[in-house]
């Protein structure tokens with residue numbers, strides 16, 4: 001039988017955006033592997049996506065639209081046709097629009113796929129035409145994006161392989177072994193050649209285990225650490241006055257601010273020994289090129305935006321920006337600004353004013369948003385019942401009898417369980433798309449490899465059906481996938497020279513094409529696309545928003561859901577004693593992408609039972625041993641885990657990875673404990689600021 005070889009792109013939330021190869025026989029995918037010709041992938045895939053055919057052909061894949069027949073959440077469904085499903089959605093929406101207006105409809109989506117079409121365009125066109133509420137997509141990295149752009153003007157990073165030129169790499173609150181695996185071979189090669197690798201993380205992560213030096217500060221203390229290191233560098237006279245004078249705004253003011261961060265004070269805040277910080281400051285100042293690599297984990301804190309601002313100041317202090325192997329590696333997203341108008345059609349359909357922050361979903365459904373109330377929810381590419389903070393409130397909101405919820409999904413997730421109508425979605429092997437990356441600058445076209453399973457349809461197909469049902473006649477709501485991709489590519493190339501010559505036809509033929517970036521080294525010309533053209537240590541943008549225009553460390557404590565957030569002070573009252581509070585981190589798991597894959601038996605087996613890591617000192621106080629069942633609780637809720645006693649978390653910190661499906665762990669997961677307060681910038685999530693209390697339980 002003839003084997004067809006089909007090239008694609010990994011759609012999952014990961015900076016590597018791998019090239020995929022699917023071998024197909026008679027419409028069935030029979031073999032699947034990393035594209036050997038993809039410059040980043042180099043023929044290998046991560047542990048999560050390598051067994052992808054188990055995901056695509058999972059026996060639980062949804063294949064038909066379903067209508068709820070029993071009470072919400074009862075698991076009683078009746079298969080219906082697509083015509084019935086779309087007709088019913090249209091009827092319910094029209095009634096809601098008549099009574100409350102279209103802003104009573106809220107689309108909820110995030111990163112099930114990162115495709116230009118199935119995420120980008122799908123998030124824009126139809127919802128703008130409908131006039132639905134806009135979702136503020138702030139759950140992941142909003143504060144860091146905002147902080148980095150305010151400071152440097154754009155999100156640009158050097159190429160993974162350029163780490164070969166770094167003499168020192170500080171990986172700060174980031175765990176690339178799990179979350180950016182294709183960076184690792186380059187880092188390990190560099191290390192072999194003498195590059196020093198330092199990891200700053202309250203947990204001894206898989207990445208930290210491979211480093212020369214691991215420092216474990218208290219969560220949320222990074223701003224103080226960065227400013228303390230900067231202060232010490234200035235005290236030693238190791239900063240680069242000339243570079244600062246030429247390339248930055250606000251250095252004199254920042255210099256004054258730094259005096260507030262002597263190492264003695266910073267040691268109190270971070271819990272790190274003064275000597276270690278002094279050594280790190282000297283190492284950083286005396287080693288060139290020195291790279292700081294961050295991602296988003298570290299900024300999911302109340303003070304996360306300012307902490308990132310403080311970190312961004314360090315490479316300026318020692319003149320590391322613009323050097324090959326130096327500076328800051330955060331994201332390459334700034335190189336690929338798709339044409340917004342082509343995606344959203346704002347000119348024809350100005351978006352309505354009403355915005356809902358996705359971190360506040362539970363609160364919004366329970367009445368925080370009332371003009372108009374949210375009466376209909378349409379969820380796709382996301383599993384909010386499992387991944388949004390303060391899950392108890394999200395679930396209570398989803399259980400509202402008067403809320404009409406549609407979930408478009410591959411599986412009956414925790415969220416789909418609470419829907420009124422479930423629509424079956426295609427997997428990446430079943431639809432077309434185009435992918436950029438946030439860790440590199442290649443574009444990759446995803447050819448559909450196999451026909452849709454059962455009656456499943458892609459996000460864009462569903463938008464087209466809904467548009468027709470609502471009577472919208474705009475041609476841009478009925479284009480084919482390739483017509484949409486072509487339009488966005490062409491529109492983007494008009495203003496972005498890096499796209500010139502990159503056509504859809506070439507992408508379809510060649511699979512992966514690099515953008516033409518004028519310099520491989522970010523900011524090599526010494527120009528920063530900020531209003532001043534310089535690194536904005538002092539940011540007028542921040543000042544205009546009422547934020548501190550200089551990097552600052554703010555002490556912030558979560559109330560644990562007892563009575564709001566306490567700024568610059570300690571919470572003493574409440575049901576739980578403040579002195580026994582622990583900080584809960586819920587980082588990326590190695591074998592799932594947030595909740596994607598957490599229903600796949602082979603990967604669940606490798607990840608093990610839901611567990612929480614506890615430092616021996618914290619465990620000893622309650623006589624907890626590895627293997628015991630423990631309950632974490634706070635004012636928001638509780639969840640039970642197997643205890644793992646380990647020194648890989650610092651004391652005062654417990655860690656349990658994100659992404660478990662609640663229905664497979666006594667109906668709850670870690671997000672029943674997490675904070676849904678917003679961070680200091682851009683409406684950011686604050687998962688890692690969550691305070692919890694620990695106790696042993698007997699089952």
Ligand SMILES: Nc1nc2c(c(=O)[nH]1)N[C@H]1C(S)=C(S)[C@@H](COP(=O)(O)OP(=O)(O)OC[C@H]3O[C@@H](n4cnc5c(=O)[nH]c(N)nc54)[C@H](O)[C@@H]3O)O[C@H]1N2
Pocket residue numbers: 013014015048111140141172173174175176178179180200201202203205218219220221222295296297298299301585586587588589590591592593594595659688
């Ligand atoms: N295997 C796997 N890969 C993934 C994902 C996944 O779920 N699994 N998720 C994807 C997504 S959605 C994203 S956004 C990225 C995230 O990529 P990363 O940011 O690398 O991942 P996280 O585990 O969220 O956070 C990184 C580290 O931050 C640490 N941390 C938390 N709070 C603090 C703090 O206050 N200070 C410091 N210094 N460190 C802190 C955590 O202990 C954690 O080890 O990964 C993507 N890749």
Ligand SMILES: Nc1nc2c(c(=O)[nH]1)N[C@H]1C(S)=C(S)[C@@H](COP(=O)(O)OP(=O)(O)OC[C@H]3O[C@@H](n4cnc5c(=O)[nH]c(N)nc54)[C@H](O)[C@@H]3O)O[C@H]1N2
Pocket residue numbers: 013109110111112113118139140141296300379380381382383384387388389408409410411413425426427428458459586587588593594595596658659670671674687
């Ligand atoms: N406790 C805690 N929670 C967290 C975080 C944390 O650090 N700690 N991190 C947060 C972060 S960084 C992120 S990015 C979010 C991610 O949260 P989500 O964006 O919700 O991501 P996933 O959990 O991967 O769920 C994606 C869903 O989309 C579905 N899907 C995939 N492809 C398609 C498609 O083409 N069409 C449709 N209709 N559906 C599709 C998948 O089956 C899956 O159920 O989680 C957040 N949650």
Ligand code: SF4
Pocket residue numbers: 010011012013014015016017018045046047048049050181182
């Ligand atoms: S999740 Fe990341 S590393 Fe894994 S295949 Fe996808 S892009 Fe590659």
Ligand SMILES: [Mo]
Pocket residue numbers: 013139140141296
């Ligand atoms: Mo994310």
